[in-house]
Amino acid sequence: MKTIFEPFRIKTVEPIRVTTRDERERLIKDAHYNLFGLHADDVLIDLLTDSGTGAMSAAQWAAVMRGDESYAGSPSFYRFEAAVKALMPFTHIIPTHQGRAAEAILFSIFGGPGRNIPNNTHFDTTRGNIEASGAAGHDLVIAEGKDPGGLHPFKGNIDLERLEFYLGEHGDSVPCVMTTITNNAGGGQPVSLANIRATAALARKFNKPFIIDGCRFAENAWFIKQREAGQGARSIPDIVNDCFAEADGMTMSAKKDAFGNIGGWLALNDDDLAEQARNHLIRTEGFPTYGGLSGRDLDALAQGLTEIVDEDYLRYRIRTNEYIIERLDALGVPVVKPAGGHAVFVDARAWLPHIPPLEYPGQALSVALYETGGIRGCEIGTVMFGAHPDGTETPAPMDLVRLAIPRRTYTQSHADYMIEVFEDLSRTKDSLRGLRIVRQPKLMRHFTCRFERLGA
Numbered sequence: 048m049k050t051i052f053e054p055f056r057i058k059t060v061e062p063i064r065v066t067t068r069d070e071r072e073r074l075i076k077d078a079h080y081n082l083f084g085l086h087a088d089d090v091l092i093d094l095l096t097d098s099g100t101g102a103m104s105a106a107q108w109a110a111v112m113r114g115d116e117s118y119a120g121s122p123s124f125y126r127f128e129a130a131v132k133a134l135m136p137f138t139h140i141i142p143t144h145q146g147r148a149a150e151a152i153l154f155s156i157f158g159g160p161g162r163n164i165p166n167n168t169h170f171d172t173t174r175g176n177i178e179a180s181g182a183a184g185h186d187l188v189i190a191e192g193k194d195p196g197g198l199h200p201f202k203g204n205i206d207l208e209r210l211e212f213y214l215g216e217h218g219d220s221v222p223c224v225m226t227t228i229t230n231n232a233g234g235g236q237p238v239s240l241a242n243i244r245a246t247a248a249l250a251r252k253f254n255k256p257f258i259i260d261g262c263r264f265a266e267n268a269w270f271i272k273q274r275e276a277g278q279g280a281r282s283i284p285d286i287v288n289d290c291f292a293e294a295d296g297m298t299m300s301a302k303k304d305a306f307g308n309i310g311g312w313l314a315l316n317d318d319d320l321a322e323q324a325r326n327h328l329i330r331t332e333g334f335p336t337y338g339g340l341s342g343r344d345l346d347a348l349a350q351g352l353t354e355i356v357d358e359d360y361l362r363y364r365i366r367t368n369e370y371i372i373e374r375l376d377a378l379g380v381p382v383v384k385p386a387g388g389h390a391v392f393v394d395a396r397a398w399l400p401h402i403p404p405l406e407y408p409g410q411a412l413s414v415a416l417y418e419t420g421g422i423r424g425c426e427i428g429t430v431m432f433g434a435h436p437d438g439t440e441t442p443a444p445m446d447l448v449r450l451a452i453p454r455r456t457y458t459q460s461h462a463d464y465m466i467e468v469f470e471d472l473s474r475t476k477d478s479l480r481g482l483r484i485v486r487q488p489k490l491m492r493h494f495t496c497r498f499e500r501l502g503a
């Protein structure tokens with residue numbers, strides 16, 4: 048089916064204020080050409096992130112009303128815990144306010160100077176928490192995972208040979224083995240069940256706990272069902288259970304595959320580790336039956352977890368990305384293929400070859416998407432990764448624009464509108480100009496730096 052069937056109807060709407068191109072040119076100039084500086088009200092289609100930006104269901108809003116705000120032992124917690132355990136068979140479920148809080152607690156135990164932690168690709172907050180503890184993170188994704196156009200079905204897989212070598216080489220300095228499903232920093236690409244099992248077997252062989260960063264577990268399970276031999280007839284919850292049965296723990300951002308606007312958790316099987324984690328939680332997040340969340344958040348997540356594994360939803364979700372990618376591909380816009388779970392990545396360096404990497408083709412395209420159509424995407428390239436602590440700058444490996452798709456928020460008409468904006472740009476793109484940075488902070492400059500357009 049070409050049409051994306053959106054398996055929901057709309058009960059509450061949020062108006063989108065339509066702006067003109069002239070207005071947008073002024074607004075983005077006033078924001079110093081940094082899309083993080085825009086007011087969200089001035090954006091028509093907001094694809095900055097899929098984190099916490101999805102639509103809750105009627106049943107989730109009903110669950111919000113059931114939320115119980117008791118400090119200790121709230122029934123909301125027990126509903127949340129049961130919903131997590133129904134999918135992920137861990138002994139201890141520790142709620143947190145976001146995924147990064149779960150990571151901070153985990154690496155208060157597993158981090159520390161001299162330690163080494165492998166992953167397919169560490170997400171930026173994961174790496175940040177590892178490095179803040181004094182430890183080092185290493186990315187061991189397969190070579191196909193770094194080739195934007197290559198069509199491997201599981202580009203998020205960890206390279207098992209490299210992992211085995213790594214575990215032999217780093218020995219006791221490795222506190223745990225991680226894998227991230229789907230591989231967010233690698234384009235939302237999935238990890239196969241076979242790869243998860245083989246990674247778990249290697250971790251066991253070297254006597255290391257195996258931790259899954261499970262933020263997009265349902266999308267990953269959908270890809271396993273579609274692409275992995277022998278999995279096509281199985282239910283999504285069964286596949287999810289199999290993935291996590293291999294692990295000793297998980298970190299989770301419930302702003303992704305739990306349909307939450309906020310939330311997260313850390314899960315562990317080991318009693319001693321869980322006790323250490325809860326002690327840290329009490330100091331930084333809150334009592335163990337609420338973490339950093341209100342009871343109503345916990346109830347919304349409990350309900351969200353039952354909805355995220357629905358196959359009609361997952362088909363719609365993944366089909367949306369495929370549809371946009373097919374249409375962009377047909378227009379000659381270079382995109383990362385195959386479609387990942389949560390976002391469409393456009394290769395701006397390849398599409399705008401007249402703009403050199405140090406004039407930020409990804410930022411130039413992001414600005415042009417906003418001016419032309421009010422679309423807000425996110426540069427993932429030299430602006431984000433090109434600056435070094437010593438003040439020098441080099442091109443990032445790629446200059447991409449990420450269009451992250453919020454869950455259940457936009458329709459096929461919005462997707463068609465986006466494609467029209469790209470059509471328009473494909474006629475004018477040769478006249479787009481690069482930018483230069485006129486002011487930047489020392490760290491994570493992409494959030495706040497200011498740009499000027501070159502040749503103005």
Ligand SMILES: *Cc1c(COP(=O)(O)O)cnc(C)c1O
Pocket residue numbers: 098145146147148170172173227231232260262299300301302303310311
């Ligand atoms: C979003 C995300 C995180 C961090 O979660 P927050 O809720 O944003 O703190 C960690 N890992 C992955 C893979 C993510 O996508």
